[in-house]
Amino acid sequence: MTDRDSPVEAEDCRSRALLDSLPIGLVEIDDRGLIVRANPMAASIAGCAIEDLLGHPFDRLASWESRPLLASVTRAILERRQSEARFAAKFLHRADASSRDVQVDWVYQSTEDGRVRVTALITDITERRHSKRAIKDSETRLAERTDLLRVAMDSLDHGLAAFSANDTLTEWNARFPEMLRLPSPLARRDTPAIAIFRFLATLGAFGVGVTEGQVRERINRLLHAPNQDDVPWIGGRHLRFSAHTMPDGGWVWRIEDRTEDIRLRDIEQNRQKMEALGQLASGVAHELNNTLQPIFTLSELGVAQVPPDSLAARCFSRITDAAERAETIVRGVLTFARNAPASDDAAAMVPAIQDAVAFIRTGLPAQIRLELSLDDAIPVSAMAKLDRRELGQVLTNLVTNAADAMDHTGTIEIRCRADILRFPAEEAAEPGDEGRAAVAISVVDTGKGMDHAVKQRIFEPFFTTKDEGHGTGLGLAVAFGIVRNWGGRIDVDSEPGLGSAFTVWIPLLASETRTDANDGGNPDR
Amino acid sequence: MAEILIVDDNALACEAISLVLESAGYAVRQAHRVAEAEQAVAVRLPDLAIVDLSMPDGNGVDLIRRLHQDHPDLPIILYSGYFAPEDNSEKRASAMDGIVAVFKKPLRNADLLAAIERALG
Numbered sequence: 001m002t003d004r005d006s007p008v009e010a011e012d013c014r015s016r017a018l019l020d021s022l023p024i025g026l027v028e029i030d031d032r033g034l035i036v037r038a039n040p041m042a043a044s045i046a047g048c049a050i051e052d053l054l055g056h057p058f059d060r061l062a063s064w065e066s067r068p069l070l071a072s073v074t075r076a077i078l079e080r081r082q083s084e085a086r087f088a089a090k091f092l093h094r095a096d097a098s099s100r101d102v103q104v105d106w107v108y109q110s111t112e113d114g115r116v117r118v119t120a121l122i123t124d125i126t127e128r129r130h131s132k133r134a135i136k137d138s139e140t141r142l143a144e145r146t147d148l149l150r151v152a153m154d155s156l157d158h159g160l161a162a163f164s165a166n167d168t169l170t171e172w173n174a175r176f177p178e179m180l181r182l183p184s185p186l187a188r189r190d191t192p193a194i195a196i197f198r199f200l201a202t203l204g205a206f207g208v209g210v211t212e213g214q215v216r217e218r219i220n221r222l223l224h225a226p227n228q229d230d231v232p233w234i235g236g237r238h239l240r241f242s243a244h245t246m247p248d249g250g251w252v253w254r255i256e257d258r259t260e261d262i263r264l265r266d267i268e269q270n271r272q273k274m275e276a277l278g279q280l281a282s283g284v285a286h287e288l289n290n291t292l293q294p295i296f297t298l299s300e301l302g303v304a305q306v307p308p309d310s311l312a313a314r315c316f317s318r319i320t321d322a323a324e325r326a327e328t329i330v331r332g333v334l335t336f337a338r339n340a341p342a343s344d345d346a347a348a349m350v351p352a353i354q355d356a357v358a359f360i361r362t363g364l365p366a367q368i369r370l371e372l373s374l375d376d377a378i379p380v381s382a383m384a385k386l387d388r389r390e391l392g393q394v395l396t397n398l399v400t401n402a403a404d405a406m407d408h409t410g411t412i413e414i415r416c417r418a419d420i421l422r423f424p425a426e427e428a429a430e431p432g433d434e435g436r437a438a439v440a441i442s443v444v445d446t447g448k449g450m451d452h453a454v455k456q457r458i459f460e461p462f463f464t465t466k467d468e469g470h471g472t473g474l475g476l477a478v479a480f481g482i483v484r485n486w487g488g489r490i491d492v493d494s495e496p497g498l499g500s501a502f503t504v505w506i507p508l509l510a511s512e513t514r515t516d517a518n519d520g521g522n523p524d525r
Numbered sequence: 526m527a528e529i530l531i532v533d534d535n536a537l538a539c540e541a542i543s544l545v546l547e548s549a550g551y552a553v554r555q556a557h558r559v560a561e562a563e564q565a566v567a568v569r570l571p572d573l574a575i576v577d578l579s580m581p582d583g584n585g586v587d588l589i590r591r592l593h594q595d596h597p598d599l600p601i602i603l604y605s606g607y608f609a610p611e612d613n614s615e616k617r618a619s620a621m622d623g624i625v626a627v628f629k630k631p632l633r634n635a636d637l638l639a640a641i642e643r644a645l646g
Contacts, residue, residue, distance in 0.1 A: 282607055286579075289606035292631040294541035300634045301545050327631060341613065 025122030029058050033074050045124050047095035063090040063099045077118050083108045101126045158256050165249030167193040179255050230258045238262050281337035285330050295323045332474035336461050336481035349382040349439050356392040360399050367409040375417035378439055383509045390482045397475035398443040398502050405447025413444040421505040438505045446499040455492055527645055528552040530571040532562040534580050545634050559583035573644055578605035593623030600644040604628040
């Protein structure tokens with residue numbers, strides 16, 4: 001072919017060589033749509049040799065779903081209805097059966113010998129598309145992760161806050177300001193940690209009159225202590241602080257609310273204490289009652305042998321009195337420590353309470369007023385399985401305690417209402433206990449109140465905050481034991497300086513439960 | 526003169542009650558163990574027995590059961606320093622055949638003497 005030597009042919013050759021070297025597929029198609037020429041890149045996109053392409057319809061390169069589109073555009077170009085076109089399609093890579101995203105640019109080329117030639121430029125945009133999609137995907141994922149992280153942080157029971165290397169607040173969850181009671185102006189980005197310490201000092205964290213510096217030092221120590229202690233916090237809660245340093249030099253302040261764990265631990269300790277006391281009490285009661293027997297017997301026998309007004313008679317009588325006191329103490333400890341079956345008697349609650357209060361009033365000093373209020377919601381027919389004398393004893397003990405706390409001046413209220421008796425889940429005798437209809441009797445005083453430590457021990461036998469010689473420290477322990485043996489519950493609510501409220505829940509007899517529930521229209525039933 | 530047998534491992538209590546009963550005009554014998562009590566009954570049947578619940582060599586309830594089996598007419602008073610409320614022992618003891626009274630220690634002289642008088646009356 002001498003044509004090659006012509007300058008036009010040579011130029012054509014060079015441009016074709018150039019086109020072949022481009023990273024673009026190049027395919028020439030004749031008027032029947034058959035491939036007449038293809039460059040190496042086109043073959044690479046199609047995943048086969050150049051020879052395998054020649055003579056085949058162009059639309060065969062497309063994957064199944066892109067084939068109709070490719071065929072129709074090819075026809076439009078060939079029929080010169082369109083001179084140019086650009087569209088995206090999927091081509092099939094024969095070697096690995098993958099599909100490639102391509103962009104096809106059509107150029108209507110020549111009619112040199114009256115025959116149509118069309119050139120298609122094929123650009124593989126698979127990678128481009130992938131990376132675009134990857135960027136978009138990772139942006140979406142990041143946003144999702146951020147949302148997830150936010151939701152996860154906010155759903156945590158712990159308070160979490162991240163501080164920068166120069167101790168300013170950067171991130172925090174919902175619980176953090178809530179647990180520290182931070183006002184919203186402080187729960188902001190860039191709040192310095194010192195401002196938070198300053199606020200906690202004014203709040204009285206770690207005690208009244210503690211300075212900002214002391215709070216800071218205390219928190220720093222807690223944050224870095226290897227053995228974490230539970231800190232008594234405001235509002236009767238217990239918190240545990242810890243810190244985690246972050247790679248960028250900042251740190252995370254973590255706050256755990258330990259109140260519930262401590263409550264459960266206290267319940268378990270209390271259960272063990274009661275078990276041990278029960279054993280001890282029955283042992284002591286047995287031995288002491290055996291020992292008291294000859295003291296009673298002989299002092300009573302002795303007094304009968306001597307003249308009534310003699311010194312000896314007085315001595316014997318005092319011995320009997322002392323033995324009686326010992327007997328009362330033994331009985332009190334036993335009432336506290338041992339479970340006894342409920343009484344066989346049933347008492348009508350309203351008159352029983354009224355009678356007991358009337359009786360207690362007669363024994364109170366004049367400076368103490370005792371007010372009784374009975375909620376109308378208590379059914380008049382409310383009955384409970386209890387001994388009225390025991391009810392009198394419980395109320396007497398509570399009122400005596402209240403009077404002592406008020407230094408024997410002021411008003412003590414006895415408030416009675418219809419309520420549901422519920423035990424905390426861990427204490428309930430039967431799991432899933434729905435609660436029973438009950439009468440709740442609160443003895444409310446305006447006395448000196450008590451702190452958490454005293455509240456914890458208030459029902460222990462022989463625990464007393466009163467001066468030596470005032471009471472045996474058995475009154476509340478006995479009340480506790482009696483109420484427990486009724487199947488009821490006694491609890492105390494108190495703050496130092498604000499007085500105390502002891503509440504006794506007495507379960508009502510089953511028939512009353514039904515009547516009460518119907519009348520009350522409780523939607524849960 | 527009516528004779529009363531006191532069965533109690535607490536020697537002091539036994540002695541004290543003996544003094545009260547003697548001063549009230551009864552003849553008294555003492556036993557500190559289940560075995561001694563059975564021996565005493567075998568020698569001569571008392572008119573009444575006062576029995577403590579717990580003894581080092583056995584249970585007062587078992588002793589009472591045997592005593593009642595052999596001597597259905599013997600009135601028995603049970604007393605104890607401690608009845609466990611959860612096992613209902615006080616009630617169950619009161620329901621036992623042969624028992625005329627149940628007392629918790631410390632019991633008072635007047636109550637004991639009244640119960641004895643009722644049983645022997």
